[in-house]
Amino acid sequence: MMTSIRRFLSKSNLCPQTRMERREALVGLLFISPWIVGFLLLKLVPIFVSLGFSFTDFYMLYPGDTKFVGRENYAHILEDLFSEDGAAGYYLSNTIGFAILSVPAQLLTALGLAVLLNSQRLAAKELHRTLVFLPSVIPGAAIAFVWFGFLDPTTGWLNRLFLEPLGLPPYPGPYSEAGYNLFRIITALWSIGPGFLIMLGAMRGVPPELYEAAHVAGAGPIMRLLKVTVPIISPAVFFSLVINLVSVFGGATLLDRGTSFSGGGQSPFDFYIGEVMFSSYRLGYAASLAWMMFLIMLATTIALFATARYWVYYPDGDEA
Amino acid sequence: MADSPQHHRAHKKARLGLQLWDGLGTALVNLLVVFLVIVYLFPISYMVFTAFKMDSQFSDIKAPIWPARIVTYTYTGEDYPLYEVPTAGSIKKWALVERHRTESTFVNPANPETGPITWEGSWRTLDPVYEFYPAFENFAYLWATINYPRLVWNTVKVTMLSGIGVMISSILVAYGFSRFRIPGGNLLFILLIATVLIPEKITLIPTYYMFTRILNWNGTYYPLIVPHLFGNAILIFLLRQNFKSIPREMEEAAMIDGAGPLRILTSVILPQSGPVITTAALLHFFYAWNELRQASLYLGISPDLYTLAFRVQQYQSYFAPPNMLQVSALFAMAIPVLVLFLTQREFMHEVLITGLEK
Numbered sequence: 001m002m003t004s005i006r007r008f009l010s011k012s013n014l015c016p017q018t019r020m021e022r023r024e025a026l027v028g029l030l031f032i033s034p035w036i037v038g039f040l041l042l043k044l045v046p047i048f049v050s051l052g053f054s055f056t057d058f059y060m061l062y063p064g065d066t067k068f069v070g071r072e073n074y075a076h077i078l079e080d081l082f083s084e085d086g087a088a089g090y091y092l093s094n095t096i097g098f099a100i101l102s103v104p105a106q107l108l109t110a111l112g113l114a115v116l117l118n119s120q121r122l123a124a125k126e127l128h129r130t131l132v133f134l135p136s137v138i139p140g141a142a143i144a145f146v147w148f149g150f151l152d153p154t155t156g157w158l159n160r161l162f163l164e165p166l167g168l169p170p171y172p173g174p175y176s177e178a179g180y181n182l183f184r185i186i187t188a189l190w191s192i193g194p195g196f197l198i199m200l201g202a203m204r205g206v207p208p209e210l211y212e213a214a215h216v217a218g219a220g221p222i223m224r225l226l227k228v229t230v231p232i233i234s235p236a237v238f239f240s241l242v243i244n245l246v247s248v249f250g251g252a253t254l255l256d257r258g259t260s261f262s263g264g265g266q267s268p269f270d271f272y273i274g275e276v277m278f279s280s281y282r283l284g285y286a287a288s289l290a291w292m293m294f295l296i297m298l299a300t301t302i303a304l305f306a307t308a309r310y311w312v313y314y315p316d317g318d319e320a
Numbered sequence: 321m322a323d324s325p326q327h328h329r330a331h332k333k334a335r336l337g338l339q340l341w342d343g344l345g346t347a348l349v350n351l352l353v354v355f356l357v358i359v360y361l362f363p364i365s366y367m368v369f370t371a372f373k374m375d376s377q378f379s380d381i382k383a384p385i386w387p388a389r390i391v392t393y394t395y396t397g398e399d400y401p402l403y404e405v406p407t408a409g410s411i412k413k414w415a416l417v418e419r420h421r422t423e424s425t426f427v428n429p430a431n432p433e434t435g436p437i438t439w440e441g442s443w444r445t446l447d448p449v450y451e452f453y454p455a456f457e458n459f460a461y462l463w464a465t466i467n468y469p470r471l472v473w474n475t476v477k478v479t480m481l482s483g484i485g486v487m488i489s490s491i492l493v494a495y496g497f498s499r500f501r502i503p504g505g506n507l508l509f510i511l512l513i514a515t516v517l518i519p520e521k522i523t524l525i526p527t528y529y530m531f532t533r534i535l536n537w538n539g540t541y542y543p544l545i546v547p548h549l550f551g552n553a554i555l556i557f558l559l560r561q562n563f564k565s566i567p568r569e570m571e572e573a574a575m576i577d578g579a580g581p582l583r584i585l586t587s588v589i590l591p592q593s594g595p596v597i598t599t600a601a602l603l604h605f606f607y608a609w610n611e612l613r614q615a616s617l618y619l620g621i622s623p624d625l626y627t628l629a630f631r632v633q634q635y636q637s638y639f640a641p642p643n644m645l646q647v648s649a650l651f652a653m654a655i656p657v658l659v660l661f662l663t664q665r666e667f668m669h670e671v672l673i674t675g676l677e678k
Contacts, residue, residue: 024501028499030496035550039512042527293521
């Protein structure tokens with residue numbers, strides 16, 4: 001990553017020399033200016049204003065009484081995280097648990113479906129791809145209704161059609177804690193559409209000679225998948241991993257289906273920040289929680305990029 | 321030549337075996353995929369079945385899993401439900417006229433002239449006779465209560481206005497990034513991609529404060545539209561990758577003819593970028609149509625402006641019966657799903673080719 005940044009820096013001419021170059025730079029800047037203005041107004045300034053808020057006791061109902069409280073909010077976060085009845089600790093550990101379960105599940109499902117739907121033997125590929133992508137365009141509220149209904153212990157279908165006839169213990173329904181966690185993972189699996197398409201797109205770029213060579217060398221379908229497909233599409237896997245992990249921590253999803261601030265597809269910790277913000281109106285404390293989450297996410301992303309060199313394959317020896 | 325008749329036969333046999341094996345593999349792959357897709361989308365069948373059920377079916381534990389109602393028989397001007405009554409010899413479908421604990425009175429619809437028949441036993445142990453009945457009235461009812469056309473129109477307005485804004489600015493920015501040597505341009509582009517990673521919550525408080533207290537945009541569509549006028553990082557990325565792949569010869573020819581940068585964009589670049597522009601617009605459409613967070617933040621105080629996704633989400637808190645919840649879910653997803661199927665060829669293909677990869 002560092003080398004690529006350095007290379008980018010050396011490639012980009014920071015000091016235009018001739019009049020022509022200056023003119024080109026000016027016109028280019030003019031074209032990208034909408035994004036620059038938006039970045040400053042909607043991202044950079046708010047991020048630092050949030051940082052400022054996180055050192056105050058900003059309360060939405062009495063904004064006039066706001067005063068500087070130093071690192072009190074951050075001291076409170078530590079208490080909230082590690083004390084016995086701290087809500088933040090509960091929601092953060094839940095979020096991490098959710099990430100550990102849902103992110104690999106999402107990646108493996110997307111990868112498995114992409115492998116199957118890339119098979120040359122498959123008929124009606126386009127229809128199958130559209131059907132797998134379908135849940136990713138359904139609005140979040142509808143997703144919640146469908147799955148809550150389907151999993152409902154009395155009127156739903158999971159117990160009635162599947163678990164009971166198979167003699168399995170009934171599912172307690174999405175309203176219990178364990179049941180809700182399962183619900184979250186299932187709905188996470190219903191948003192793999194973009195990741196699935198990215199992996200499928202990468203698979204179509206695998207040179208067929210490699211498969212032939214592996215075939216000649218006696219590799220079966222599973223070996224070909226593990227030794228040819230997965231290494232070559234590893235950039236797509238890496239990209240999906242980053243996006244899935246970031247979305248667990250409240251960052252962007254590739255195709256946002258609009259989950260509400262109150263529950264739904266967001267992470268428990270994100271939900272907790274929303275509660276502090278909109279139910280108790282403690283904006284100062286909410287800002288410090290958001291900053292803490294931002295830092296956790298940043299650290300996770302940087303750590304992921306640091307591991308990338310060991311397992312992500314770049315054909316021209318480039319790094320992430 | 322080793323092409324002796326025996327050898328030839330053995331070879332043919334082996335090839336036949338291979339073909340069989342191959343056909344079996346193909347059949348297995350297809351079966352597996354069809355099975356997995358059915359499992360993956362199975363809850364949608366629950367949604368459709370439930371949406372067509374009548375309210376009464378949810379309190380009836382004997383009711384079948386498909387939308388159904390109890391068959392009734394009109395006898396002396398009144399409707400009576402049909403039950404499967406075991407009698408000596410066979411099970412008869414009789415209408416229950418009078419209910420008692422140990423014996424009940426039935427009428428045989430096939431032969432009503434014989435009059436009431438008394439049957440010994442508890443009628444509660446009997447199974448009703450069901451017939452398939454899709455309750456279209458659920459849809460009519462919800463259509464009328466939530467004012468569906470108006471919600472759709474509101475959503476179309478927001479989606480169109482923000483869509484036009486985001487497309488124009490994203491195209492301009494992507495063009496700027498793909499064709500001009502800007503000092504630090506590559507660094508800016510890395511920054512642009514990195515903005516995707518910024519969590520929404522961290523910018524939320526200041527922007528919320530700015531929109532509601534300073535600009536007084538609470539209860540208007542501005543917060544749902546204005547931020548899109550500055551472009552969208554993912555769409556810019558997608559468009560820029562595509563613009564970069566367009567050969568420059570035509571632009572150079574146009575430049576010699578005296579065309580300016582804007583003219584080159586509209587007459588050279590855009591005509592060659594139809595598919596990627598469609599895809600970017602579709603990505604924005606799917607996002608904006610389902611958008612819920614901004615809508616719930618800023619539209620709450622003005623019910624006239626509710627978007628479809630926001631209105632349907634509110635249904636959750638009304639303790640609506642399961643069938644109405646599923647009807648509302650169907651209403652909410654109908655249009656995006658329709659658009660996906662209508663555009664699947666272009667959309668899926670383009671996302672696959674361009675790849676959203678970094």
